Amino acid sequence: MHRAAVAEVFVTDAVVLGEDHFLVGSQWPRDHALYHPDAQRRSDPLLFAETIRQALVYVAHWHYEVPLGHRFVGYDMDFEITDPGALCVGGRPMPVELEARWQWTDRRPPRRYGARLEVALTVGGRRCGRGSLRVVALDERSYRIIRGRTGRAESVPVAAEEPYARLDPGLVGRLRDKDSVLARGSAAGEWLLRPNLDHAILFDHPTDHLPLMVLLEGFRQLGHLMTHSPTSRPGSPALTLVSAAVDCLAFAELDVPTRLVVREKATAADPTAVDVRAERRLHLDALQGDTVVASCASVWAPVRLATAAERPVGLTVP
Template structure:
């Protein structure tokens, strides 16, 4: 069951000191190379400011959707645990994530990324945390986002997941990727889609070699992997046209299992403003929808 936030040891401040081990625990990450938070402070009740940085040479991608989504994820989890006392042993339930990115955001692969993130808790359910994110770089806005998530105890999680509480990590069959250029990526290792038999359908491929998406073994496909798959499907749906993603909203409805196929469908929406594209992407597994996303962007 979910734990009401009012039942937690709520302390809307942040620790002055935090060890690397605690930082990894708060962000649910095991590889220190993927941890982006470098400093933090409370800026008022329910408002927090965090500095994030990825030094030159970290092989985790450039200024793209994966990096920004990881910044949002890490800052949200850190504030939930450090400021609001959400137990680190509980399991996170991600419900929604919405991201708006400033057009023209670019950087070289492996280049430095440094930004300031303001996180503000918004009014909402006592069973969930709703947060808004304002990301700035060099004094300029680069991203706005909001998310809603909850958590459940280990015992409740075992009841919910049943026989799915473990996975034979990385040993499932991984289908051949589509061409990277089709999904807006440079390397086959970054491609999350395989051929789905034609049309606007693809099959999700869970290759766990990318630590920005698969940091450690888990029993279901992470939410940020599904977000990235939705974005790749949007690029594929408009190909061969160029497409610069500016807005994405995703709602998660079910866990996605590693052991059975997950199908990704993309439908281009008509009647959008000139110069823009809009795509609806849905994930299906076992005949049921597992997520729904809407993505919009600029045609190049």
């Protein structure tokens, strides 16, 4: 899974259904330090994104015999939760299945393997989402050649003493100070992506650039900040992330400040208004200097509380 910690491995098994067709099993925890359930006890959608990533890596090594030492570089990822009610956390870990289809996009063994994995998400027998991930797996020599083109083969972290305090975790939908990855930038409407490089989940093992999942976490936190106004009326429905599409356009270096900006935002009813009761669509960019290194189109939708019939056995909603 390209994970150092056993506790962060969510994929449990896989079987072959046909040519380039698989069923991947996973178990999502009832709680997680970073990917914790929301106030409505629904699983974090980024658990789905991380499971897609792990499924691709597992199938690549297990079935297609991509060498274990290859470096995986993400090009794009997208996911959509079509039935958020299926993600209610119950009294036991959540049984998850991904029906996955593999497509080669650039296969040049033994040094380069490009592929896309398309998945359909089922939780407890209930179809509730879809997603995909496209990557290239490179041997060490090929990876160093690509990284050498940027002039940053040995990227180092941004100096820790830079005076940018991270936002309060509650403002970005997280529980712990260390989980906040955003700081206010020097210009209005601009934020800095400043993750803790010692974070045991975001940086589970050493890396020379910001991983796709760290960029996605930054986009998610900024989306939460934009869609959850502290002045919202009591009883207003919360918004939850139901889809995201991330494009990685360049390596995001550790030693260059990363700015996040919202390029457009709109509601379904009025593209100029902000209404917490309506669906919100956000397009966010991550920039280093004047270069866009990644972009994300996301959709945030009002949360409907699950009915008693929809809740898993053992779930109590206060």
